[in-house]
Amino acid sequence: MLKTAIKAFKKSWFFVNKLYLLIPFLYFLVFDFSSAIVGFLVFSFLFLIRILTQKVPLDPLKEFEKRVVVYKKTDVGDLKLDLWYPENGRAAYPTVIYAHGGGWISGFRNQPNNVSWCRYLASKGFCAVSVGYRLGILKSIDEIMSDFSDAIAYTRxxxxxxxxxxxxxxxxxLSAGGHLALLYTAYQTFHNVREQLSGIRGVIAFYAPTNLRDLFEKDSKSFFARFATLLTLRGRPGSIEELYQEYSPIYWLSERMRPTLLVHGKEDTTVPFSSSVQFARELxxxxxxxxxxxxxxxxHTFEFSQKDVKTDWILEQTVRFLRAYLKDRKPTPSLLNEELRKHYEN
Incomplete structure (x- = not known):
């Protein structure tokens, strides 16, 4: 009983959005203003340290060749790609074009957690291309998608x-970046735009929203996720329903969709697990x-915080997926595993 109550509390709005931190802050704000300011600065510093030290558990302990190029000039400055190369010195590498997360309104291409992913992919023989794109604080979702599309075109x-x-x-x-990867692939395959799909063998999305309305469902407890979506799309689902559908990958799925790897934590309180489940059902x-x-x-972002055997296995399976679709072969459709069948039944 107690275990169930604790689990429910950890999924509550109060806990997920760390509102409990306001209690001591408000207390000191009323009775000791200077302590409140010091506490806020300390918490901000610790939060920044956590962000700047996150990395995947299998981050290789070696140096890789890195190159930075400008792929697009915009009104807010140059947009860049970071390319991380394997050690084997080939003339041309199979390549993973990687989009960072951050709810479309935050994050950057060379953030430490993104660097660790690129280094991991490079250690497995892939060139990793980390994409910098404009953010939804100032730009629309259409402009963000345009940046991602231009990065793919430039690389090609x-x-x-x-x-x-x-x-x-x-x-x-990852997350919002996974949404961009899925949306690009689903939209282009739906319309069968072969030029835009040239060379693309598959798509990988970690805990990505596949239907943007899911971020407003009860299983999404994150204020940040809702705020980021409202800011990027400039409105709520009820008032701009067509726009939410237009930028939701699930509405563009077709039998021409490229092979897809979905990864999600079942206890995700930012992007509901059900978002990936529904996408898998459609696939x-x-x-x-x-x-x-x-x-x-x-x-959410479990691979940076839960350094367990399951996380290591998922990272290795991600590489196996990539290697499987390097081969020129006709793939067979995957079946839903027992875990998903149980989820549907429940």
Whole structure:
């Protein structure tokens, strides 16, 4: 009984959004203003340290060649790509084009957690291309998608110069970045735009919102997720329903969708686990090859905080997915695993 109550409390709005931290802050604000300011600064410092030290548990202890290029000039400055190369000195590498998370309104391409992902991919023989894009604080979702599309086009068009194999490209993203990767692939395959799909072998999305309305459902307890979505799309689902559908990958799925790897923590309180479940169901219905990896106790960004055997296994399975679709073979559709069947039944 107590265990169930504690679990429910950890999923509450109060806990997820860390509102409990306001209690001592408000107390000191009333009775000891200077202590409140010091406490706020200390908490901000510790939070910054946590962000700047996050990395995947299998981050390799070696140096990799890194290159930075400008792929687009905009009104807010140059947009850049960070390219991380493997050690084996090939003329052209299979490449993962990687989009960072941050709710479309925060994050950056060379943030330590993103660097650790790129280093991990490079250690497995892939060139990792980390994409910088404009953020939803000032720009629309359409402009963000335009940046991501232009980054893909630039990588493909400058393949020789960048030592990228244009026939072996993968799109990957975390959270909002996973949304961009899924939306690009689903939209282009739905419309069968072959030029935009050239070389793309598959797509990987970690805990990504596949239907933007899901961020306003009861399973999403994050104020930040809702605020970021409202800011980026400039309105609530009820007032701009068509826009929410237009930028939700699930509405663009077709039997032409590229092979897909979905990864999600079952205890995610930011992007509901059900968002990936529904996407997997549609992929299965359309007979699209896919895999769905689930961390039973994982929350949002679990691979940076839960350094357990399951997390290591998911990272390795991500690489296996990439390697499987390097081969020129006709893939077979994946079946839903027992874990998902139980979820549907419940």
């Amino acid at each position: 068009e400058h393949a020789d110069e960048l030592r990228v194999d244009p026939d072996h490209l993968f799109l990957m993203g 299965k219905r359309l007979k699209v090859p896919f895999r769905f990896l689930v961390h039973q106790t994982g929350n």
